[in-house]
Amino acid sequence: MPALASLVCGFIFGLGLVISGMVSPTKVLGFLDVLSIPSGNWDPSLAVVMAAGLAVTGIGFALVRPRTPVFESESRWPTASTINRPLLTGAALFGIGWGLVGLCPGPAIADLATLSPAVIDFVIAMMLGMVGYDLWQSRAAPQIESKVLNTGTADG
């Protein structure tokens, strides 16, 4: 049942990406290109996607927060609270990659459905980057390896 619920959630998420147009790198880059504001070609759609997503998630999380999940024994709310160097460095590296091609993980995975060679290239490299991070972590701190790996998704 958790897998079925997860499948449905992934599907709804993907529909959201398709309907909002966020599966299109052109639309994402059209938002990130703020220098196009004076020419009138700027596309603020991504901001609307985030605003609507945040409104629903904010209200929904507040309602769900006190509850035990339907199919699991406990909720895994993120617990990390310090703004540290890995967070900011990682976000900067991610932002550079995102700005280069207009793909972030969700839309890239959804776009695999089109069998676009460029997207397949991107997703393979992205997975290598993730595996590379895990290898680097386990080398840098072998004594806390299991701990790092298990809390690697501290925020999402």
Add this chain to the structure above:
Amino acid sequence: MANFTPISAAIGGALIGLSAVLLMLFNGRIAGVSGIMGGLVNAPGSDRLWRIAFIAGLIAAPLAAGLAGYPVPMPKVPGNFAIIAIAGLLVGFGTRLGSGCTSGHGICGIARLSPRSIAATMVFMAAAIIIVALTRHVIGG
């Protein structure tokens, strides 16, 4: 703002939010795609199935939309093979190091008013905006 599509953006964004709320309600998990992907590599077997299922749903959505007659155009990714691969490596490594991406930090994290996620989102947005300004208006322009 000829390319602005506020209505479909609002509907799509609301669906993404709904997905995040339902995943927490049913499975107690954060709908962060980089976190779900990253956990695939090193999670124990019992923790793997829900991740694969979420990704399968994510890929199935454009296929279903296409079958239903909704236009799903071929994504136009700028740059050559090498640039795209470098971007992929940066996104993969960066989202793991920074513990999240647009969904985990940008939607789920900010919705929880997490200072970490607000900071991360400001940084990756700023970095992406600078890179687009450079590639489109300084180098490309």
